[in-house]
Amino acid sequence: MTSGPVLKVTDLSVTFRTEDGPLSAVDRVSLEVGDGEVLAVVGESGCGKSVTAMSLAGLLPRSATVDGSVQLDGVELIGADKRTLRSIRGREVAYIFQEPMTSLNPVFTVGRQIGEVLQVHIGLSRQAARRRAVELLKLVGIPSAERRVDDYPHQLSGGMRQRVMIAMAVACDPKVLIADEPTTALDVTIQAGILDVLRALRERLGTSVVLITHDLGVVADLADRVAVMYAGRVVETADVHELFARPQHPYTSGLLAASPSAGRHAGTHRLNEIPGLVPVLASQPDACTFADRCPQALDTCSAKQPALESGSHRVACWNPVRQPVEV
Amino acid sequence: MAIADVTVTAGMPLASRRRKVLRRMLRNPLAITGLVVLGIAVLLAVFAPWIAPHEPTETHLDLAFAPPGTPGYLLGTDDLGRDVLSRIMFGLRASLHVGLLAVATSLVVGIPLGLMAGYFRAIDALISRFTDLVLAFPFLILAVGLAAIRGASLGNAAIAIGIAQIPGVIRIVRSETLRLKSLDFVSAAIVEGAGDPWVLGRHILPNAASVIIVQATVAIPAAILGEAVLSFLGLGIQPPAPSLGTMLSDAQQFAARAPWAAVMPGLAIMLLTLAFNIVGDSLRDALDPKASRR
Numbered sequence: 001m002t003s004g005p006v007l008k009v010t011d012l013s014v015t016f017r018t019e020d021g022p023l024s025a026v027d028r029v030s031l032e033v034g035d036g037e038v039l040a041v042v043g044e045s046g047c048g049k050s051v052t053a054m055s056l057a058g059l060l061p062r063s064a065t066v067d068g069s070v071q072l073d074g075v076e077l078i079g080a081d082k083r084t085l086r087s088i089r090g091r092e093v094a095y096i097f098q099e100p101m102t103s104l105n106p107v108f109t110v111g112r113q114i115g116e117v118l119q120v121h122i123g124l125s126r127q128a129a130r131r132r133a134v135e136l137l138k139l140v141g142i143p144s145a146e147r148r149v150d151d152y153p154h155q156l157s158g159g160m161r162q163r164v165m166i167a168m169a170v171a172c173d174p175k176v177l178i179a180d181e182p183t184t185a186l187d188v189t190i191q192a193g194i195l196d197v198l199r200a201l202r203e204r205l206g207t208s209v210v211l212i213t214h215d216l217g218v219v220a221d222l223a224d225r226v227a228v229m230y231a232g233r234v235v236e237t238a239d240v241h242e243l244f245a246r247p248q249h250p251y252t253s254g255l256l257a258a259s260p261s262a263g264r265h266a267g268t269h270r271l272n273e274i275p276g277l278v279p280v281l282a283s284q285p286d287a288c289t290f291a292d293r294c295p296q297a298l299d300t301c302s303a304k305q306p307a308l309e310s311g312s313h314r315v316a317c318w319n320p321v322r323q324p325v326e327v
Numbered sequence: 328m329a330i331a332d333v334t335v336t337a338g339m340p341l342a343s344r345r346r347k348v349l350r351r352m353l354r355n356p357l358a359i360t361g362l363v364v365l366g367i368a369v370l371l372a373v374f375a376p377w378i379a380p381h382e383p384t385e386t387h388l389d390l391a392f393a394p395p396g397t398p399g400y401l402l403g404t405d406d407l408g409r410d411v412l413s414r415i416m417f418g419l420r421a422s423l424h425v426g427l428l429a430v431a432t433s434l435v436v437g438i439p440l441g442l443m444a445g446y447f448r449a450i451d452a453l454i455s456r457f458t459d460l461v462l463a464f465p466f467l468i469l470a471v472g473l474a475a476i477r478g479a480s481l482g483n484a485a486i487a488i489g490i491a492q493i494p495g496v497i498r499i500v501r502s503e504t505l506r507l508k509s510l511d512f513v514s515a516a517i518v519e520g521a522g523d524p525w526v527l528g529r530h531i532l533p534n535a536a537s538v539i540i541v542q543a544t545v546a547i548p549a550a551i552l553g554e555a556v557l558s559f560l561g562l563g564i565q566p567p568a569p570s571l572g573t574m575l576s577d578a579q580q581f582a583a584r585a586p587w588a589a590v591m592p593g594l595a596i597m598l599l600t601l602a603f604n605i606v607g608d609s610l611r612d613a614l615d616p617k618a619s620r621r
Contacts, residue, residue, distance in 0.1 A: 057518045062448075090520035103511035107533045116529070117519050168519070 005032040006208045007056070007176050012068035012078075014051050014060065014232075023280070025051045027232040028068070030308075031210075033176065038202060038209040040223035040240070042216065042255070046278045048232040053180045053212045057095045058085050073175060091121050094169035098181040100161035104153035110137070110164045111149030117171045136167040139204075140197050159190035163197060170201055177201075180212045195221050216259045220244060228252045231278055231289035238313040248313065248320040250294045288318065296321075351613040358613075361605030368599055372423050375416035383417040384567045385409065392585045405574075405588040406581050414569040415595050421570035422551045422599065425485040425563070429550035430543050432489025433496045438539065440493075441500025442527050446508060455501075458494035466491040466553070467560070474562045481554075481570070484563035488553040492546050499542050503535040537614035544607025548600035555596065571596045 014026040026048045033039045041049045054060050056070055058077065070077040072092055077085070097103040105113055114136055115129035124132060130149065137145035140163040153161055162182060169177055179198065183191040199222060201207055211223060219226055219240065227237040228249065236249040247253040254274040276293040288294070291301035298319050306316040352358045371378070380399060387408035395403040395411075402411040444454035470487035477483045507513060508531065516530050555572020557563040564570040566577075571592045578589035 059514055059518060086520045086522060088520070089518050093518070095515065095518040097511045097515060099511055103515050105512045105516075105530050105534065107536075108529075120525075121520060165515070168515075 006035050006037075006073060007031070007033040007210065008069075008071040009052075009056070010069040010071070012052065012055060012066070012070060014048070014055050015065045015067075017063045017065070022065075025064075025232055026055070029229070029232070029234050031227055031234070031237075033208045033210055036202060036206040036208055037225065038198075038211055038223045040211045040213060040219040040226045041229055042213055042219055042226060043229035044214060044255075044278050046280070047229045049212045049214075049229050050180055052229070053095075053178050053210065056178055056210065057089070057093060059095075090117060090174070091172045092174055093176050093178060094172070094174040096162075096165050096169050096177065096179040096182045099185050100158050100165055101185070103165055104161055106153050109150050109152055110156070114149075114164070114168050114171055117168055121172045132171070133167070136171055137164070139170075139201070140164070140167045141193065141200075142167075157190075159186055159193060162186060162190075162194055166194070166197055166201070170205060170207065173205060174207060176208045176210065178210045178212070181214070182211070183215070183218060184213070191218070198222060216255065228255070233289060233316065234308065235290065235317065236313075236315045237308070238315075242313050246313075248315040248322070249290075249317045250296055250319075250321055251290050253321045254295075288316075348610075348613045352609055355609050355612070357605055358609035361602045361609065364598055364602035365606060368419055368595075368602070369423065371416045372419040375413075375420055379410075379413035379416045381410040381413040383409065383414045383569050385413075392581070392588075394585075395587050395591075402591045403585065403587040405578060405585065411574075411588055411591050414574055415571070415592055418569040418571040418574055418592060419595065419599070421481060421564050421568070422554060422572070422596070425481060425488065425554040425570070426547040426550040428482065428485035429488035429492060429553070430546045432486055433492035433546065434539065434543060436489075437493045437496025438500050438532070441497040442504055442531065442535075444497060445501040445504025446523070446527055446531065451501075454497065458497045461490065462494045464491075467556075470557050470562055471560075479562045479565065481564045484554055484557045485550070487557070487562075488550045491553070492550065495546070496539075496542060499538055500535060503538050504531055507531045507534050537611065540614070541607050541611040544603050544610065548603045551596065551599060571599075 009029060009031040011028045011030060012026055013024070013028055016023045016025055029048070029052055031039065031041070031052075041052065043049050051060070051064075055064070055066050056077070060066065066078055068078065072088065075084070075088065077088065080088075104110065111130055111133045114133040115124075115126065118124045118129040118132055119126065134145045134149050137148055142148050142160060142163050148156070148160075153164070156164065166182075182198070183194050186194065195218060198209060198211075202209060209222075211218070213219060223240045225237065226240050226243045227234050228243075228251065229235065230251050236243070236247070236252045243252065244256065247256055251274070254272070257272040258274060260271055274293055279289060279292070286305050287303060288297070288301040288306055291297045294301065296319050300318045304318075306318050308314045308316045352362075380401070387404065390397070390400065390404050390408040391406055393400050393404040393408070395401065397403060400410050400412070402415070404410055405414075440454050440457075444451045466487075469491060470484065473483055473487045473490075513526060513530055516526050521529075551571070554563050554570060555575060558570055558572040559576040564573055566573065574592035575589055575596065578585070578592070582589045
């Protein structure tokens with residue numbers, strides 16, 4: 001967090017054209033990621049976090065309309081031409097997918113796949129690319145990397161493949177790494193290993209990370225700052241410790257209450273759920289979208305949309321939780 | 328860290344995928360049979376001029392309708408006293424030639440069109456309508472038309488058959504492209520900054536290869552049979568040069584008197600077709616990535 005933000009998202013809106021008319025998936029989302037910072041974007045399924053991530057990488061289908069601004073080191077990505085995008089992708093922004101089983105090409109060795117990224121983007125020779133691929137595999141903690149580099153993806157386990165994906169993503173030393181639920185498809189023990197790798201990369205390479213997840217454990221483990229999304233909007237953003245200690249939005253405190261914590265209350269304590277589902281919105285109403293599910297909604301909540309307050313701990317709520325909740 | 332990962336595969340030799348596919352095929356006795364039959368057919372065809380006991384067009388009217396087992400005429404002779412075995416060897420040449428040329432034609436045209444149709448939505452409709460158009464033309468009319476324009480010859484018959492096979496290739500490659508396009512590694516390649524040609528050439532085509540190979544092994548026997556049909560109509564190979572198809576059709580006139588003249592080339596067509604189908608089938612099984620984990 002030295003100079004300005006590396007990635008600056010301002011008023012990003014994504015609307016899908018569907019058979020039932022336009023569908024608003026992301027509504028005026030603003031995010032900032034500083035140099036070497038890990039920003040976690042959390043929320044339930046369907047709240048727009050993956051769509052946000054995909055729009056950062058320009059991966060949305062054509063039925064999507066994207067408005068607003070995404071600036072990477074001052075370069076505007078929304079509406080950029082194909083050539084600009086191609087030169088930025090891989091080099092400046094890299095992406096880690098949720099499903100390691102399908103995100104590697106099954107017919108090439110992992111070394112070749114990592115090497116090709118280097119050959120194309122940095123112009124390394126074949127041998128140099130291979131050597132670098134071995135280094136990268138070591139960096140992400142793959143044992144006997146010299147041998148593994150000649151393995152095909154199907155010879156690796158899910159956790160190893162995810163490590164390979166990370167190696168490929170950081171091959172060109174990108175400024176921002178977008179990790180879309182990088183550990184969701186993995187076992188808990190493997191998850192911890194992957195999180196270690198991401199943390200080590202951030203420390204060694206200074207890569208900024210946008211971590212998309214619904215797992216608050218992952219957030220607590222890795223993130224510096226958190227943005228909580230609900231129904232396409234950012235409802236709260238704060239430093240990770242601040243957010244866990246003093247959640248202000250009722251949705252955030254609901255999320256925290258709904259996640260199990262080891263040790264305390266084990267066996268005796270029933271997890272609290274948030275009643276209802278994330279609404280699917282044809283258009284974003286001028287109201288708090290959480291009002292219907294909110295335990296402490298006021299009349300104002302369904303009449304007017306709350307704005308994010310300014311400050312370091314920002315919340316969009318008419319009646320925020322002021323008491324620290326019991327987790 | 329990932330200790331479990333290491334022990335699982337540590338003892339496994341780092342065999343390349345290609346070698347593994349081959350090894351898996353060689354473990355299947357049916358596949359070996361198919362490969363052996365194909366190998367013999369190819370050898371016979373290639374070395375026909377040197378190993379054939381007679382010229383394929385050489386007539387011995389005094390020896391007409393000699394039954395199989397006649398000294399010097401192992402599989403007998405036809406109505407003009409031509410050696411059936413020698414004619415089969417040369418006929419194999421023509422048939423394999425047609426089969427390979429036709430399939431090569433359909434692949435060369437069909438693969439790029441199929442890839443584009445599956446990958447670029449904008450031209451999908453255009454290419455798909457083109458395949459409908461080709462399908463709407465009866466195959467024989469197409470072949471007759473081509474023969475009328477370019478003359479009847481083996482090469483033109485092969486091209487006509489190849490054109491008739493293009494729609495099948497386009498459809499198979501298109502559907503495979505549509506499937507592969509939605510997989511994460513293609514998205515991953517795009518976010519790594521890969522352009523469309525790179526994605527198509529490096530990520531989609533290699534993964535569609537197994538489907539294409541199998542399609543080709545099925546299309547080759549179809550082309551061989553197609554050649555028999557065209558030659559029967561006089562649109563393919565010109566007599567007296569033999570192909571398996573013409574031998575079969577010529578021998579029909581005297582099938583009651585010398586059944587071997589029809590049965591032998593028929594058997595050759597059957598064996599060749601069967602061998603191609605078996606090899607194609609086992610190749611598909613061997614290329615199946617899900618089976619490769621066992």
